Amino acid sequence: AQTVTQSQPEMSVQEAETVTLSCTYDTSESDYYLFWYKQPPSRQMILVIRQEAYKQQNATENRFSVNFQKAAKSFSLKISDSQLGDAAMYFCAYRTQNSGNTPLVFGKGTRLSVIA
Amino acid sequence: DTGVSQDPRHKITKRGQNVTFRCDPISEHNRLYWYRQTLGQGPEFLTYFQNEAQLEKSRLLSDRFSAERPKGSFSTLEIQRTEQGDSAMYLCASSSVAEGLREQFFGPGTRLTVL
Numbered sequence: 363a364q365t366v367t368q369s370q371p372e373m374s375v376q377e378a379e380t381v382t383l384s385c386t387y388d389t390s391e392s393d394y395y396l397f398w399y400k401q402p403p404s405r406q407m408i409l410v411i412r413q414e415a416y417k418q419q420n421a422t423e424n425r426f427s428v429n430f431q432k433a434a435k436s437f438s439l440k441i442s443d444s445q446l447g448d449a450a451m452y453f454c455a456y457r458t459q460n461s462g463n464t465p466l467v468f469g470k471g472t473r474l475s476v477i478a
Numbered sequence: 479d480t481g482v483s484q485d486p487r488h489k490i491t492k493r494g495q496n497v498t499f500r501c502d503p504i505s506e507h508n509r510l511y512w513y514r515q516t517l518g519q520g521p522e523f524l525t526y527f528q529n530e531a532q533l534e535k536s537r538l539l540s541d542r543f544s545a546e547r548p549k550g551s552f553s554t555l556e557i558q559r560t561e562q563g564d565s566a567m568y569l570c571a572s573s574s575v576a577e578g579l580r581e582q583f584f585g586p587g588t589r590l591t592v593l
Contacts, residue, residue, distance in 0.1 A: 366520075368520075399584075405586070406481075406482075406584050406585060406586040406587065407521075407569070407584040408584070409581055409582075412581070453520050453521070455520075465511055465513075465523040465526055465534070466511075466513075466521070466523070466582060467523070468520030468521050468522070469520050470518070470519055470520050471518075471519070471520050
């Protein structure tokens with residue numbers, strides 16, 4: 363079974379600075395997707411960024427980028443120019459790439475605080 | 479609002495009572511998922527549907543839990559004889575098999591408290 367590990371329960375960053383959230387995963391599959399989801403306090407979970415395992419190029423979405431190391435099974439999220447609105451729980455998630463859209467496997471999350 | 483909706487948002491019940499939650503997915507999304515999230519944990523998969531067919535159930539889904547999606551649109555999750563360990567946030571998500579990477583869109587969740 364696939365597992366996702368987020369080793370940082372809490373992180374903090376100064377506003378406008380850069381922070382990196384770590385994620386490792388375990389799988390025997392070669393084709394899969396990886397995601398970072400953001401869950402603000404009392405609000406619903408939204409997708410931040412996604413990465414297909416077959417793509418060597420790291421995904422980027424505005425201030426958010428990933429460092430995908432397939433051999434090391436590592437998938438970290440970098441948030442640049444941090445803003446107060448970035449404060450949230452961040453979850454790393456894995457999904458196998460088979461037919462259809464299978465359930466996500468989540469890590470335990472990292473709570474990010476942004477200090478003004 | 480065309481996102482995933484869930485009802486109720488909060489439910490407080492006494493141990494032993496039955497509760498039912500509803501999820502309305504994004505229109506025309508044929509996949510619907512239920513996850514459970516306990517305090518300090520990430521969401522854990524419970525079950526999912528493609529249209530009205532229930533394709534997979536997690537081992538977390540005990541016999542007291544049942545989910546339906548009778549017409550392939552909204553879904554209900556029922557918990558019978560609730561226990562304090564059932565207290566959690568129940569999340570629903572939907573996706574379309576037809577869309578690219580088939581992103582899952584999440585609802586706001588139903589927070590269940592069992593006294």
